[in-house]
Amino acid sequence: MEHSFELQKKHSGSDARAGVIRTAHGDVTTPVFMPVGSQGSVKALTPEDLRSVGARIVLCNAYHIYLRPGVDLISRFGDLHRFMAWDGPILTDSGGYQVFSLAPLRRIDDDGVVFRSHIDGSEHFFSPEKVIEIQEALGADIIMPLDHCPSHVDDPATLAEAMRRTHVWAERSVKARRRGDQALYGIIQGGLSAEMRRASAEFMMSLDFPGYAMGGLSLGEPKEVTFDILEKTLGHLPADRPRYLMGVGSPEDIFEGVARGVDMFDSALPTRTARNGSLFTAHGRHNILNAAFRDADFPVEEYCECYTCRHFTVAYLHHLFKSRELLAYRLASIHNLHFMIELMRDIRGSILNGSFADFKRDFLDGYVTTNEEVRMEQKNKWLRTRRESA
Amino acid sequence: MEHSFELQKKHSGSDARAGVIRTAHGDVTTPVFMPVGSQGSVKALTPEDLRSVGARIVLCNAYHIYLRPGVDLISRFGDLHRFMAWDGPILTDSGGYQVFSLAPLRRIDDDGVVFRSHIDGSEHFFSPEKVIEIQEALGADIIMPLDHCPSHVDDPATLAEAMRRTHVWAERSVKARRRGDQALYGIIQGGLSAEMRRASAEFMMSLDFPGYAMGGLSLGEPKEVTFDILEKTLGHLPADRPRYLMGVGSPEDIFEGVARGVDMFDSALPTRTARNGSLFTAHGRHNILNAAFRDADFPVEEYCECYTCRHFTVAYLHHLFKSRELLAYRLASIHNLHFMIELMRDIRGSILNGSFADFKRDFLDGYVTTNEEVRMEQKNKWLRTRRESA
Numbered sequence: 001m002e003h004s005f006e007l008q009k010k011h012s013g014s015d016a017r018a019g020v021i022r023t024a025h026g027d028v029t030t031p032v033f034m035p036v037g038s039q040g041s042v043k044a045l046t047p048e049d050l051r052s053v054g055a056r057i058v059l060c061n062a063y064h065i066y067l068r069p070g071v072d073l074i075s076r077f078g079d080l081h082r083f084m085a086w087d088g089p090i091l092t093d094s095g096g097y098q099v100f101s102l103a104p105l106r107r108i109d110d111d112g113v114v115f116r117s118h119i120d121g122s123e124h125f126f127s128p129e130k131v132i133e134i135q136e137a138l139g140a141d142i143i144m145p146l147d148h149c150p151s152h153v154d155d156p157a158t159l160a161e162a163m164r165r166t167h168v169w170a171e172r173s174v175k176a177r178r179r180g181d182q183a184l185y186g187i188i189q190g191g192l193s194a195e196m197r198r199a200s201a202e203f204m205m206s207l208d209f210p211g212y213a214m215g216g217l218s219l220g221e222p223k224e225v226t227f228d229i230l231e232k233t234l235g236h237l238p239a240d241r242p243r244y245l246m247g248v249g250s251p252e253d254i255f256e257g258v259a260r261g262v263d264m265f266d267s268a269l270p271t272r273t274a275r276n277g278s279l280f281t282a283h284g285r286h287n288i289l290n291a292a293f294r295d296a297d298f299p300v301e302e303y304c305e306c307y308t309c310r311h312f313t314v315a316y317l318h319h320l321f322k323s324r325e326l327l328a329y330r331l332a333s334i335h336n337l338h339f340m341i342e343l344m345r346d347i348r349g350s351i352l353n354g355s356f357a358d359f360k361r362d363f364l365d366g367y368v369t370t371n372e373e374v375r376m377e378q379k380n381k382w383l384r385t386r387r388e389s390a
Numbered sequence: 391m392e393h394s395f396e397l398q399k400k401h402s403g404s405d406a407r408a409g410v411i412r413t414a415h416g417d418v419t420t421p422v423f424m425p426v427g428s429q430g431s432v433k434a435l436t437p438e439d440l441r442s443v444g445a446r447i448v449l450c451n452a453y454h455i456y457l458r459p460g461v462d463l464i465s466r467f468g469d470l471h472r473f474m475a476w477d478g479p480i481l482t483d484s485g486g487y488q489v490f491s492l493a494p495l496r497r498i499d500d501d502g503v504v505f506r507s508h509i510d511g512s513e514h515f516f517s518p519e520k521v522i523e524i525q526e527a528l529g530a531d532i533i534m535p536l537d538h539c540p541s542h543v544d545d546p547a548t549l550a551e552a553m554r555r556t557h558v559w560a561e562r563s564v565k566a567r568r569r570g571d572q573a574l575y576g577i578i579q580g581g582l583s584a585e586m587r588r589a590s591a592e593f594m595m596s597l598d599f600p601g602y603a604m605g606g607l608s609l610g611e612p613k614e615v616t617f618d619i620l621e622k623t624l625g626h627l628p629a630d631r632p633r634y635l636m637g638v639g640s641p642e643d644i645f646e647g648v649a650r651g652v653d654m655f656d657s658a659l660p661t662r663t664a665r666n667g668s669l670f671t672a673h674g675r676h677n678i679l680n681a682a683f684r685d686a687d688f689p690v691e692e693y694c695e696c697y698t699c700r701h702f703t704v705a706y707l708h709h710l711f712k713s714r715e716l717l718a719y720r721l722a723s724i725h726n727l728h729f730m731i732e733l734m735r736d737i738r739g740s741i742l743n744g745s746f747a748d749f750k751r752d753f754l755d756g757y758v759t760t761n762e763e764v765r766m767e768q769k770n771k772w773l774r775t776r777r778e779s780a
Binding site: 297 | 407429430431433434435436437438458459463466467472473475512565684685697701702703705706708710712715716717719721722
């Protein structure tokens with residue numbers, strides 16, 4: 001079965017949408033959060049854990065897997081699904097972003113990019129054609145073209161050149177395809193200029209991709225700018241194709257993205273922060289290593305149904321983190337991913353029943369994101385409430 | 391329900407025994423291998439994982455838990471079972487061995503031992519009474535008295551003094567007990583002298599413990615010596631009490647222990663070696679990081695029913711270890727513990743049906759333990775066989 005997208009409901013008070021992406025490895029209801037397993041493993045979790053937290057699709061990274069263990073090995077095993085024992089849908093990112101952020105660059109021109117491996121310094125060449133070939137061998141359900149990801153602080157000429165090159169590469173990526181059973185999405189670039197983003201969206205639409213991604217956002221620019229660009233770009237895209245905001249994110253950013261019509265998100269944030277002991281709750285993130293949690297005799301979230309919250313107290317997690325026990329990273333990752341995926345399910349439910357705007361306001365009212373003082377106050381309030389209810 | 395032991399069968403060709411230890415938290419069939427969770431967590435594994443590998447009892451360490459998170463905290467939670475969410479039987483080691491091996495000692499006399507925490511250098515005092523109090527608060531099903539663990543290289547006078555002190559402490563430990571629902575085992579010391587071991591066994595028997603442990607063995611002395619001492623000591627012990635060989639061990643040592651009448655074993659070896667990429671098979675241990683395993687398209691053991699072998703290839707494990715993915719440590723630990731526990735089940739089965747001697751010989755014939763050259767040859771043979779059968 002090929003990839004398809006069905007738009008099920010559009011929220012009336014915003015651009016929020018609910019839909020379903022159908023793939024050969026199963027359906028993915030949207031909006032969706034995709035856990036990140038760059039190297040073919042969502043850190044510390046088994047496929048069974050991923051199912052238990054409700055994950056429906058996993059993101060892997062072509063750059064990482066190309067370097068290690070290598071594409072030949074994966075194809076000898078059939079595909080990435082079989083290698084990592086995940087039989088659900090997989091999206092592979094092209095690795096464009098990683099080539100430009102992780103790997104020392106040697107040369108870039110319209111042919112492609114010569115870079116050094118961040119693992120062993122060996123030299124490699126990625127062209128749009130090569131990157132399609134890699135992802136066809138990996139066999140993901142959704143694949144991404146090579147794009148040129150500049151930095152926001154680059155001068156306008158560099159940004160324009162990166163966009164032009166991304167467009168040339170997108171066209172060549174479409175032509176390079178041999179398999180018909182994977183969905184190749186287009187990636188829209190254009191930095192922080194609404195005008196360039198619109199031009200990029202229009203160019204990508206001319207190639208009639210089955211899905212559109214926003215690349216090069218949420219890279220440190222102010223959040224208002226991210227969402228402004230998003231708002232001004234997504235409106236131009238066809239309603240019947242999924243929109244994917246790459247590398248986002250946090251619960252608060254996901255609400256803003258959904259409100260502007262984003263269907264798909266991916267981010268290593270929930271698992272990375274989990275491994276640092278930072279756990280998501282409806283009141284914001286809490287650092288489990290804080291001494292206040294030493295004797296907290298309740299789960300991270302009282303009504304949470306994840307494996308971690310059903311079995312362990314905050315005090316036990318605190319002990320595991322303090323003792324650097326490996327189990328800490330897994331239990332925290334399970335909770336944070338479950339939190340994100342449940343949140344997406346609730347968001348989707350609120351879109352379907354028309355209450356998204358209320359749900360967004362209520363959630364963000366209770367969720368402390370930035371001010372550390374407020375965060376501490378909330379934390380203490382949270383502790384007090386939990387103690388009283390315990 | 392209190393602790394009891396039923397001897398179910400004695401093998402006719404050796405001193406091997408099959409039995410069952412009954413505790414308030416469930417029955418433990420013997421011979422048994424106990425996974426080690428010193429800090430209240432068997433490294434990288436959840437209680438669910440422990441159940442899935444067949445673990446029936448877990449060992450924790452009073453020294454570690456006393457230092458962190460502290461005994462007060464555990465008792466506020468009820469007990470160790472509840473804190474770590476393991477509802478099966480628990481044995482706590484007194485920490486005698488850890489005090490003498492991990493902690494810088496400050497003073498030791500008949501009163502007890504003053505030591506420094508290996509975590510923060512703080513000074514602490516353990517007396518036999520204190521160690522009973524700690525373990526009563528932790529609430530394990532089986533507890534151990536404080537003993538004086540000398541080094542084998544100490545002079546005879548020191549060894550004799552350590553044994554004398556261990557005896558005095560054992561007597562005081564019995565008197566210090568307040569709870570009647572835990573089984574306190576006696577620990578036999580006496581270094582590598584069969585005579586002293588016998589004297590120690592006789593003294594401990596005079597205190598009528600419900601189980602007897604051999605302490606201070608397998609600390610680097612030649613294996614023949616360990617087993618000789620074992621043979622000469624266990625014969626003196628009453629048949630109706632379980633015998634526990636502390637800190638052992640490897641598959642080969644377990645066979646030798648069982649053959650001499652040992653019922654219980656504990657060791658961090660299977661999980662520690664797992665985290666180093668060393669996996670147990672019927673042919674010996676294999677280092678998964680070996681380049682030969684890069685493209686091995688089969689499980690670690692073909693007929694193994696552990697989660698790891700049912701889902702993942704050696705090549706995937708190799709990739710996870712190379713990439714330092716956290717999942718590696720968990721999958722390898724699951725396999726090694728499953729291997730040990732299945733082995734114990736097979737050993738028990740062979741005792742019950744009278745084939746223990748044959749099973750021991752067949753297993754040890756195929757299991758390469760020491761000679762590296764032979765090990766490499768076996769590994770290559772293993773690879774060839776697996777490739778041919780794949």
